[in-house]
Amino acid sequence: xxxxxxxxxxxxxxxxxxxxxxxxxxxxxxxxxxxxxxxxxxxxxxxxxxxxxxxxxxxxxxxxxxxxxxxxxxxxxxxxxxxxxxxxxxxxxxxxxxxxxxxxxxxxxxxxxxxxxxxxxxxxxxxxxxxxxxxxxxxxxxxxxxxxxxxxxxxxxxxxxxxxxxxxxxxxxxxxxxxxxxxxxxxxxxxxxxxxxxxxxxxxxxxxxxxxxxxxxxxxxxxxxxxxxxxxxxxxxxxxxxxxxxxxxxxxxxxxxxxxxxxxxxxxxxxxxxxxxxxxxxxxxxxxxxxxxxxxxxxxxxxxxxxxxxxxxxxxxxxxxxxxxxxxxxxxxxxxxxxxxxxxxxxxxxxxxxxxxxxxxxxxxxxxxxxxxxxxxxxxxxxxxxxxxxxxxxxxxxxxx
Numbered sequence: 001x002x003x004x005x006x007x008x009x010x011x012x013x014x015x016x017x018x019x020x021x022x023x024x025x026x027x028x029x030x031x032x033x034x035x036x037x038x039x040x041x042x043x044x045x046x047x048x049x050x051x052x053x054x055x056x057x058x059x060x061x062x063x064x065x066x067x068x069x070x071x072x073x074x075x076x077x078x079x080x081x082x083x084x085x086x087x088x089x090x091x092x093x094x095x096x097x098x099x100x101x102x103x104x105x106x107x108x109x110x111x112x113x114x115x116x117x118x119x120x121x122x123x124x125x126x127x128x129x130x131x132x133x134x135x136x137x138x139x140x141x142x143x144x145x146x147x148x149x150x151x152x153x154x155x156x157x158x159x160x161x162x163x164x165x166x167x168x169x170x171x172x173x174x175x176x177x178x179x180x181x182x183x184x185x186x187x188x189x190x191x192x193x194x195x196x197x198x199x200x201x202x203x204x205x206x207x208x209x210x211x212x213x214x215x216x217x218x219x220x221x222x223x224x225x226x227x228x229x230x231x232x233x234x235x236x237x238x239x240x241x242x243x244x245x246x247x248x249x250x251x252x253x254x255x256x257x258x259x260x261x262x263x264x265x266x267x268x269x270x271x272x273x274x275x276x277x278x279x280x281x282x283x284x285x286x287x288x289x290x291x292x293x294x295x296x297x298x299x300x301x302x303x304x305x306x307x308x309x310x311x312x313x314x315x316x317x318x319x320x321x322x323x324x325x326x327x328x329x330x331x332x333x334x335x336x337x338x339x340x341x342x343x344x345x346x347x348x349x350x351x352x353x354x355x356x357x358x359x360x361x362x363x364x365x366x367x368x369x370x371x372x373x374x375x376x377x378x379x380x381x382x383x384x385x386x387x388x389x390x391x392x393x394x395x396x397x398x399x400x401x
Contacts, residue, residue, distance in 0.1 A: 026302065026303075026304035026305065026353070026355055027304060027305070027355065028304040028305065028306050028307060028337060028340060028355045028356070028357050029354065029355060029356045029357060030306075030337070030357040030360070031357075032357075032399060033337075033357050033358060033359060033360035034358045034359075034382070034396040034397055034398065034399055035396065035397040035399070036359070036362065036391075036394060036395075036396055036397075037083070037084045037085075037374075037394065037395050037396070037397060038086065038391060038392060038393070038394050039062070039075055039086060039087045039089075039392070039393040039394060039395065040064075040073065040075060040086060040087065040089055040392050040393045041390055041391060041392035041393075042392070043066040043068075043069030043071050043073075043392070044066060044067075044068035044069040044390075045066050045067035045068030045069055045387050046064055046065075046066050046067075046367075046385035046386065046387055046391075046392045046393050047064070047065050047066065047067045047098070047099060047100070047367055047385060047387055048064065048065070048100060048101075048367040048368045048384075048385055049062050049063070049064055049367070049368065049369075049370050049383050049384060049385055049393065050062070050063045050064075050100075050101060050102040050103060050370075051063075051103070051370055051372065051383075052103030052112045053112070054074060054076060054103070054112050054137050055076060055137060057077070059077035059079070059080075060077055060370075060372050060374070060383075061074060061075060061076050061077055061103075062074065062075040062077075062087075062383070062393065063075075063101040063102060063103050063114050064101055064385060064393050065098035065099060065100055065101040065116055065117075066098065067097065067098055067099060067387070070094055070095060070096050070097075070098065071091050071093075071094060071098070072091065072092050072093040072094075072095060072098055072101045072114060072116045072126075072128055073089050073090065073091050073092065073101075074089065074090050074092050074114060074137065075087040075088070075089045075393065076088045076089075076090075076137065076138065077374075080374075080375050080376030080377075083374050083375045083376075083395075084375070084397070087393075088138055089138075090137060090138045090139065090140050090143070091140050091143075092114050092128040092140070092143040092145070093114070093116060093126055093128040093143065093145035094145075095116055095118055095122070095124070095126050095145070096118060096120070096121075096122040097118045097119050097120035097121065097122040098116050098117070098118050099117050099118060099119045099157065099158050099159070100116065100117040100157075100158060100159045100160065101114055101115070101116045101117075102114070102115050102160055102161060102162070103115075103162075104162035104171060104173065105162075105171055106127065106129075106162075106171055106173075108170075108171065109133055110133075111129075111130060111133045113127055113128060113129040113130075114127075114128040114129075115127055115128075115148070115160055115162075115173060116128065117157035117158060117159060117160050117175065118156075118157055119156035119157060119158055119177075119178065120156065123151075123152070123153050123154060123155060123156055123157065124147060124148075124151055124152050124153070124157070125147070125148040125151035125152075125157050125160065125175065125187075126145050126146065126147055126148060127145075127146050127147075127148055128143055128144070128145050128146075129143065129144055129146070130142050130143060130144075131143070131144050148173075148187065148196055149195075149196065150187060150195075150196040150197055150198045151175070151187070151196075151198065154177075154181070154198065155177035155178075155179075155180070155181050155182050155183065156177050156178050156179050156180075156182070157175060157176075157177050158176060158177055158178050158206070158207050158208075159175065159176055159207055159208070159209070159210050160173050160174060160175035160176075160210065161173070161174050161175075161210045161211065161212050162174075162212070163186065163212040163221050163223065164221055165186075165188060165221075165244065168244070170188065170189060172186050172187055172188040172189070173186065173187040173188075173196075174186050174210050174212060174223050175187060175210070176204055176207030176210055176225060177204060177207060178204070178205070178206035178207060178228075178229075179205075179206065182203070182204040182205060182206065182207070183200040183201070183202065183203060183204055184200070184201055184202045184203075184204050184207055184210070184223070184225060184238075185198060185199050185200035185201045185202070186198075186199050186201065187199075199246050201223070201238055201246070201248045201250075202232075202236070202238060202248075202250055203232060204227050204230070204232070205227050205228060205229035205230020205231070205232065205233055206227065206228035206229040206230065206233075207225055207226070207227060207228070208225075208226045208227075208228050208260060208261050208262055208263075209224075209225055209226045209261075209262045209263045209368075210223065210224070210225045211223075211224040211225070211263070211265065212224070213265060213274075215237050215239070215251075216239060218240075218242060219242075220240040220242045221240060222237055222238060222239055222240045223237060223238040223240075223248070224236075224237045224263075224265075224276075225237070225238075226255075226260040226261065226262070226263050226278060227260070228259055228260055228261065228281075229259065233255075233256060233258075233259070233260065234252060234253070234254060234255040234256040234258075234260065235252075235253040235254055235255045235260060235263065235276065235278055235286075235288065236250055236251060236252050236253060237250075237251050237253065238250055238251075239251065253276065253288055253296050254286070254288055254296055254298050255278060255280070255286055255288075255298075258278075258280040258281070258282070258284070258286065259280060259281040259282070260278050260279070260280055260281075260286075261278070261279040261280065261281060261310055261311050261312060262278075262279055262311065262312035262313065262368045262369075263276055263277060263278040263279070263313065264276075264277050264313055264314045264315045264369075265277075265315070266315030266316075266324050267324065268287070268289075268315065268323075268324050268347035268348050269289075269323075269347040269348055270322070270323060270324075273289075273290065275287055275288060275289045275290075275347070275348050276288040277313045277314075277315055277326055278313065279310040279311060279312055279313045279328065279329075280310055281309060281310050282309075282310070283302060283303035283307070283309055283310050284300050284301065284302055284303065284310065285300065285301040285303075285310070285313055285326060285328065285342070286298060286299070286300055287299040287300070287301070287347070287348050287350065289348035297348070299348055299349050299350055300350075301326075301342060301350050301353060303328070303330075304340070304355040306336045306337060307328075307330055307333065307336055307337045307338070307340060307355075308330025308331055308332045308333030308334075308336055308337070308338045308364075308366075309330055309331050309332040309333075310328070310330060310331075311329045311330055311331045311365075311366055311367060311368075312328070312329045312366070312367060312368045312369050312384075313326055313327070313328050313329075313369070314326070314327050314368075314369040314370070314371050314382075315327075315371070316371035316380040317380065318341050318343075318371075318379070318380060318398060318400070319343065319400060320378075320379055320400060323345070323347070324347070325341055325342060325343050325344075326341060326342040327339065327340070327341040327342075327358070327369055327371060327382055328340055328341070328342065329366035329367065329368070329369050329384050330366055331364070331365040331366065331388075332364070332365070333359070333363060333364050333365070333366065334364055335361055336361060337357045337358070337359050337360060337361065338359045338363045338364065338365075338366045338386070339358040339359035339363070339366055339369075339382060339384065339396065340355055340356060340357050340358050340359070341355075341356050341358060341382075342354070342355055342356075343356070358382060358396050359396065362386075362389065362391065363386040363388075363389045363391050363394075364386065364387075364388035364389040365386060365387040365388040365389070366384050366385065366386055366387075367384055367385045367386075367387060368384070369382060369383065369384045370382075370383040370384070371383070374395050374397070375397060377398075377401040378401055379398040379400045379401050380398060381395050381396060381397055381398050382395060382396040382398070383395040384396075
């Protein structure tokens with residue numbers, strides 16, 4: 001198999017390289033927190049954001065599960081001029097213990113469905129879909145909620161992501177769980193009946209991120225994930241066999257010594273190869289870089305003072321200097337910053353870094369991040385949720401433009 005250069009040496013054991021800044025105290029620049037905009041704060045326990053384009057207008061819409069509120073909601077981008085206001089919203093389903101909601105076109109008709117994953121005692125997944133493809137998506141009566149029967153009762157579902165499977169091009173679902181009997185696998189429909197089938201691929205302790213990039217450059221989608229707890233924790237990926245088969249080879253990237261949270265992929269140093277950035281619960285960011293002949297090198301960034309505990313990290317160029325930066329969200333951010341960004345001139349080895357506050361003291365438990373230009377002014381804003389301080393679904397306006 002011909003491997004993509006950026007992942008060519010994935011099977012070589014990790015080489016661990018520490019940033020010179022690890023262990024040093026650092027200062028968070030708090031002069032100019034970003035302007036906060038609340039999209040929706042009318043329920044309880046907003047738990048992450050996922051993006052899609054529901055109405056085909058080219059603007060990012062949002063799917064969010066409200067865990068304590070038991071709601072799955074979709075938010076339609078109102079246009080750049082109105083983006084600082086509350087967004088038009090629709091509750092597409094009411095389900096218990098919802099942990100995640102993601103857009104996916106599961107039947108290939110060009111209209112997005114929403115898939116929700118439920119943990120706790122509920123242990124179920126649901127598909128929320130419009131009754132007819134031309135229905136108004138903002139009318140709740142137009143949405144139907146159907147159980148994904150193959151998921152019911154199996155495990156505490158935490159996260160899912162659509163994955164296009166070859167050779168038939170069917171959109172299936174990669175999904176994972178936590179705690180007892182937790183697995184990562186794929187729901188697919190191999191027969192014309194439309195019935196979903198669960199195909200487990202790996203044991204898990206507690207899945208956090210699931211991404212579906214082409215890790216080895218062979219033209220099909222692999223599964224990249226973080227396992228937070230248990231004897232197999234770390235960053236791993238599963239290699240798509242490419243023939244519709246169920247034997248996916250597992251590859252370890254690293255991070256077995258950490259409790260890993262959400263990850264992101266991006267070209268930090270501008271060399272055309274992607275790095276991985278992973279939030280580790282003990283207030284660190286791990287950066288994994290793959291270079292020919294060297295395997296995966298690991299670098300670390302410690303959090304500055306006056307910030308919360310690690311939850312998520314994302315990659316974007318916040319100051320538009322042509323070099324990517326990191327943005328970090330936190331939980332347990334009581335009377336301190338729960339969202340901040342990091343700049344370095346020496347990625348992937350961060351060397352000396354600068355930390356800049358985004359959130360200020362408002363908010364307590366933030367979640368996964370999307371970096372997208374919400375207001376159309378040409379710079380990336382930060383979209384996330386706060387689950388504990390009643391901020392709900394929110395975005396922070398980049399002050400650059």
